[in-house]
Amino acid sequence: MHHHGRAQAGARPNDPFRRRLRPPPRQPSRKQLHCHVVKFGFSSDIYIQNTLMNMYAARGCLTSACQNVTPNEIALVNVLTACARARDLETGKRLFGEMPERNLFCWNIMIKGHVEDSDYKEALRLEIIVRDRCRFHHFRDGCCSCKDFCGVGPNSHTFPFLLKGFTRDDAVAYGDELHAHVLKFGLSSNAHVRSALLRMYAVSGAVDTARELFEKSPERDVVSWNAMISGYNRSNMFEESCGLFTAMAGESVMPTATTYVLVLSACAKMKGLECGRQIHGRLMNGNLLPDLRLENALIEMYGQCGDLDSAWRLFQDMQTRDVISWTAVVVGFAKSGEIDRARALFDRMPERDRISWTAMIDGYVRAGRFKEALHVFREMQAAAVWPDEFTMVSLLTACAQLGALEIGEWARAYMERNGIKMDIAVGNALIDMYSKCGQVDNAVEIFRRMHRKDKFTWTAMISGLAVNGHGEDAIDLFSQMVETSVRPDEVTYIGVLTACGHAGLVDEGRKIFSSMIAVHGIMPNVTHYGCLVDLLGRAGRLEEALETINNMPMKPNSAVWGALLGACRVHGNLEMAELAAKHLVELQPHDSAAYLLLCSLYANRNKLEEAHKMREMIMVKGIKKEPGCSLVEMNGEVHEFVAGDRSHPRTGEIYTKLEEMIKELKRAGYVPDTSEILHGAGEEEAANAAIYQHSEKLAVAFGLISSRYGVAIRVVKNVRICIDCHNAMKFASKIYRREIVVRDRRRFHHFRSGSCSCKDYW
DNA sequence: ATAGGGTTAG
Structure with missing residues (x-):
């Protein structure tokens, strides 16, 4: 999976970070003004020239700005800054290449530009060059001996620029080295640099390292607290997020709006409605409302916690709403099972961005309305809103459920063509899509190509192999998973046990079943017992299967009895089948499946009278079959x-x-x-x-x-x-x-x- | 006339 450049990213109609561009200032007289300046001979004055160029640059007319500049250090720096602001890396690079003198300021801007363009390799190279240019100047304590030229080498701005927007992979690959540079140049006491490092470790999943850095900080300002809370949120450690929030008060650090947004987000994720309500009260008492960001976070919290009344009331009482507010209520309704209401709101939205469209698609997927999910995706395309990896995960999930292989493959090609990042979640969704479409070879190909795998990756692949009849391969893969020390969970075990069943590996299955508790401390649930019954029954060990049911620590469900009934049908054990069917009918009195299986068994054993009686009973009771x-x-x-x-x-x-x-x-x-x-x-x-x-x-x-x-x-x-x-x-x-x-x-x-x-x- | 750290979907 190669990554394409993100050159298109800037052209996307929806800015990835939802930064609202300021409306362009009126510019009727720009050309006239320029003519005026030239006519009256001011063009030789460096100050006027720079002002003129700034005017062009500020309006994003970088080409004009560059053309009208007599190279002069300040002027060039200004245009370069404007290039970074306009995210026009190409112009910036050209300008940078033409510069006679490049001070540290310029290098930093170029690093920023490359990072924003997701070109971390180049950004890192630039940081190293900064170092290289100063190599002969003997850095000590973060200072360079040559004060005239390069000042202080990589300074406290360099690292925040470089670290901003680091992805997980970059952080893992370069994180420690960069940390070493920070120490070497004596920048580790700078608050900006420390927060940036902290964020980097949090992004790479090394939340403990981040915490260590946080604890060791000589002084911790609110931004570093926020960065730490954000780190815990990222690692799904929401209790720790709330714990830090409480600890802040103990150290008399005043929370900012960002702090509240972060903690409310943690409450939303951990369904901590009470905690969320308390924060809401605090915001009201502290006169911090109305504030768009906080209101949005509150709506999100209430929506995720299922308190739709509060979410809706907040939304209605808002003075100004943005697309995020709308999306938050749409998501709230969708996740509470009110998908049609979510859709009605979605249709009323004054503006929809990528996230709102994705939320709607995801809502339909959660509601099990997969065809509608696909339909919304088509509408999104018709509205010329670009999908991203989140959209594609939802789309692929819908394809998986529908068995829509062609659309799934189209989605994959689309992602490659448009440089949409293939992250772990996308890989997992692709494995699932291919598996659920019966194309297990393609699923394996994706699995092999994923350089990072989480437990969902392994689980999807194991289940995919199992359900497609490659039991032995699934079991092999499970051993590999355990060897790679990825902890399996209860879903993984369902996959492996299914695999054992399909491969007829009874002893292996029994062994794995007991390893669940002994090795991984996972208590088997009723589904696991169902797998075990299926496994034993399939192998014809019906007595053992029944014994398993009788010794289960919980009440057997319909899947358990269904597995036994299926086994009895295949192995022709009428007596036990009647027992299983009796239990099954008790559990599902309105479903005809059990009756019909028993009928079929009677017919096969030539017990036509019983078969007939059974049919009559179904007819009389008016039992319906789930429509196929x-x-x-x-x-x-x-x-x-x-x-x-x-x-x-x-x-x-x-x-x-x-x-x-x-x-x-x-x-x-x-x-x-x-x-x-x-x-x-x-x-x-x-x-x-x-x-x-x-x-x-x-x-x-x-x-x-x-x-x-x-x-x-x-x-x-x-x-x-x-x-x-x-x-x-x-x-x-x-x-x-x-x-x-x-x-x-x-x-x-x-x-x-x-x-x-x-x-x-x- | 010029840069910096914390913010929301799977």
Whole structure:
């Protein structure tokens, strides 16, 4: 993953730091003024010339400014400063190159310019050159022997410039060396330099080193307290943030607005509503309100803590609102499950920036409304607002859930093309997207290319391998993870245990299960027990599975009994199946899945009377099945089908193809199996008609008419695939020579030339 | 007439 230059960044309509550019001053007479100056012969006066040039420079007319300058040190410094302000590094570099004399001031400005342009390598080189130019002048105690020329070498301005905007990677790579330079030049007692160093360590995740620096500081001003609190926020150590806030008072350091913003942000993250309310009270008592930044932070805090009434009241009472205030309430509603209200507010926003758009997309993702998330992304593009890595994470999450591989791949290419940073979160989202689209090889490729991995990276990859049927690889990866001393969490363990189940590695699974507590101190939850039951049941060790359920420290849930029932069905243990089904029905009386599985088992064992009775009972009780729904992505569009769907624009063609497909499948030996479908005696015909219209069959028929020969068809289902569709897919993959990938609620089915990767166990 | 440290989404 290479990083492109951020040359486009400056041209983005939304400034990354939301700095509002001041409205341009009226400039009707600039040219006239210039002519006037030339006409009256003032142009030789250096003071007037500089003023003129400043005028151009201040208005961002750098080219004019440069053209009208007779090189003179002060003038050049002024234009260079203007270049930095206008973020025009190119002009700055040219000017710098033409300078006869370059004082430390200029070097510092150039460092600033490069850092702002994300060119840290060049910025560091410049800092070293400062050192190099002075190497012969014997720095001691931060002073250079040559006082006439280079003054004091790298000074207290140099390091803040250089350290500002350091990314985590830069901080890790250069941090210690820079710290050594600071010490060498005797700048470590400077408050600005110390705060900048502190921030750098916090950014690199070395919050303990930052704290050490903080503790050792001879005097700690409010900015260093703020930097420290910000560091704890960054490391998700919110209690420590609040602790520092309290400790400030003990040392009589007055908090600033920034302090309050930081602490309120910590309250928001740790859902500390009480703490947040106290700060709100303090702000009111201290007459610190109204203040836009503080009000925004309060809205954010109340929104995140779920106190929407307070957030909304604050928002309504505000005298002036900016885009951040609007975004904060939109996020508040979205996170409280009121996504439609969030959308209504979003539509009323007077101005939307990248963060508001991303918040809306993310809101839809959280609400599970993934197609709408994609739609908002398209609207964002139509509004010419540039996405960033945060937007892309949300987009990729939506793609993952929808199985929208084409859009996901487009997103990846888009990021490369537009130089959007591929950070850990983006990498993790890509791994997840590829895994959930059944493209585990691509997921592995991303995983290999990530030079930094966190526990989410490992977990995503392990689960991805597991669910796609690469159990052994997943287990290998888990060992590697433990070796690299990344601590697994409970989600990681679900991934590994699933892997053991799919690979049929019972003993390995048992061992891993016990290592959970013994090695990592993680108490298994009900889902882990479900994995263990599944693992044992799959291997045919039904008694052990039941024993596990009976010895569980918590009440088994439907997934646990479901796993046992599934195992009983495959291994034909009717007695235990009845037991499992009884429990399952108790837990989910309105879901037909358990009844239907039991029906299918009765039918297989030729207990037709029981099967019939069971069906009658379902009918009488009016038990409904969760409606099945299938998604299939074609040409960047996600198409949705429910059973018997006729809403698709190409519905006529789809049903013609479906009919033809069923005929061809039958010719190849496919026999419909209605055992998992609800029907009364003598209603075989109707049942057949119903299974022919299952959503995944419609999705595949649509896939066949809308894509070229040989293209894989990927379907995402919300519920478990039924036995008949599973069978039909096997035949279809063979006679149409297509790879068909169906992701159901629990796992992947990769159908290739007549067989399925799940080996008929699911 | 010229620079500096702390501020919000995954």
